[in-house]
Amino acid sequence: MYNVFLYNAKKAAKIIQSQGVIKGSKTVISKIKKKNEIAVTKKNVFKFYHYLLLENKAAKLSDRLGNELSLAWFIPDFGIGSGGHLNIFRIVYLLEKLGVKSDIYICGGSQWGDSASVKRVIGNYFFPLKSNVYILDDKFEVNIEYDVAVATSWQTAYYVRSFDNCVKKVYFVQDFEPYFYAPGSAYSFAEQTYKFGFYGITAGDWLKEKLASDYGMVCESFSFSYEKDLYKPQEKRDKDIRRVFFYSRPPTERRGFELGILALNEFCKKNPDVEIVMAGWDVSEYEIPFKHFNAGVVRIEELSHLYAQCDVSLILSFTNLSLLPLELMASGCPVVINQGRNNDWIDPEKNIFIYVEDDVNEIVEALDQVVNKKVDVQILMDNASDLLENSSWEKEAGKIQTYLFKILEG
Known part of the structure; x- marks a missing residue:
């Protein structure tokens, strides 16, 4: 009995160490409730990283599809309050106002259910987009043609690498994602995406400079702004409280x-x-x-x-x-x-x-x-x-539109 307890305690400690106190504790409690013990389960690396093995395909379209610019945004699933997704949906929304047509592809499924449900969540918690929303499962198949396919994270970059129904491929980079991990497999998986030959559109000059100098990426950058109707000087109520x-x-x-x-x-x-x-x-x-x-x-x-x-x-x-x-x-x-x-x-x-x-x-x-x-x-x-x-987000969206036309003409 003692050995079983000690074994389970060590497993719990490892989970908490790897996932952090909050997430790890929730995982441990969930496992205890489910089986009244910490079960030894096998992790399926092949299923989890299936997208790394998608075929590398060059863009096969040579000319723009029409006067209206069309984009396919490949994004990971999201939670309410995700800052990275807020920025993506904001840019999509502002580009729509500039006449750019966008569709959104959620890679690897979504916690929000079907496409209609996901679109409602985006509209309720982010921006009311006109874009179609599609959910991609393990079978990656997109038959619609676009001027530009846009990767928005290192995971989705592997999907875009395998997507050929476009004229150009772009990487919308908001952070240096290898830094999200200790040096190892995940760090390498993320880093490799900067060598895919995509055109980079980066959030700020630091990323532009880093990706250009370290990986030879051709990049343009946009700057940050803020929602002027939300963030403005306001009176401090309790002036004596610091x-x-x-x-x-x-x-x-x-x-x-x-x-x-x-x-x-x-x-x-x-x-x-x-x-x-x-x-x-x-x-x-x-x-x-x-x-x-x-x-x-x-x-x-x-x-x-x-x-x-x-x-x-x-x-x-x-x-x-x-x-x-x-x-x-x-x-x-x-x-x-x-x-x-x-x-x-x-x-x-x-x-x-x-x-x-x-x-x-x-x-x-x-x-x-x-x-x-x-x-x-x-x-x-x-x-x-x-x-x-x-500054304004409208101005930054205008820059991105200009970059997209420049990339298509290059």
């Missing part, structure tokens, strides 16, 4: 949750009256000793008001820049962010955000400087005004 906003996503390692809470704990020892507002994930399963408000996943319509109640924000990103810094600045909340070309490409003069090294003490000092008014953050807000006023 708050720090922290973008908290423990399952997303690139957002530096552990570094953030270590730094915030030291900061709060010096400033015990300050409340930390944590949003992006439910962190109730974590031991958090300092004064905080666990906002969890917040509706988009409520974010700007939440940001405006904070004196400063801490945004950590170890891959591409998050969309949050511009949204926070537009709401009147200055941003402390970790140093790196991945984050400062949008702020080349480095006079909009407060930059820190990946160091607890530096983060504490920067937050302390702002909260205790030892720096004039209005200078930062003034510096950001031109960027905020002149």
Whole structure:
């Protein structure tokens, strides 16, 4: 009996270690409920990675199909609140307004059911798209012809590599996805897609430069903006209460949750009256000793008001820049962010955000400087005004349309 218990305990520990505390615990509980023990199941690598073995096919169409530009977007399945999918659907929506026809293909099935159900979810939680939505199962077969096939993640790049009913193939790259994994198979699978010969359209200059220099990809880039009807300066209700906003996503390692809470704990020892507002994930399963408000996943319509109640924000990103810094600045909340070309490409003069090294003490000092008014953050807000006023997602969608025509003509 003891050996069985010890074996199951070790299995549970391995699951939690590999999947993280929250997801791993849920997996363990699910297995216990199902069989009252942690079952030993075989993982099917061949089924899970079947798309890696799809045939490599060159685009077979030589000429544009008509005056109206047509796109096939190959996307992974999505959850409500997915920032990457929000950006994809936003661009599709804005391109539709510019006369570009798009269809969406969800690779590997969808948790939302059939195509009609998926389209309703997209319309309810993202944007009301005109696009047709198709769900691709293990049998990859698309007979419709398009001007451009668009990969949107490393997994979908393998589908696009095998798709030949198009004139050109494009890779819509929002982050350097190999960094999502430790060096190994998944890292390599993701990295190989940058060698497929697709034209890159990247979210920002850091990705454009990296993919061009490291993989020889031909790339164009668009910049970030924010929804101006959602994010705007708002009055702080409790002006005597000092708050720090922290973008908290423990399952997303690139957002530096552990570094953030270590730094915030030291900061709060010096400033015990300050409340930390944590949003992006439910962190109730974590031991958090300092004064905080666990906002969890917040509706988009409520974010700007939440940001405006904070004196400063801490945004950590170890891959591409998050969309949050511009949204926070537009709401009147200055941003402390970790140093790196991945984050400062949008702020080349480095006079909009407060930059820190990946160091607890530096983060504490920067937050302390702002909260205790030892720096004039209005200078930062003034510096950001031109960027905020002149940017728009409509402008960025126009750039992407121009790139697509350029790629088709090349």
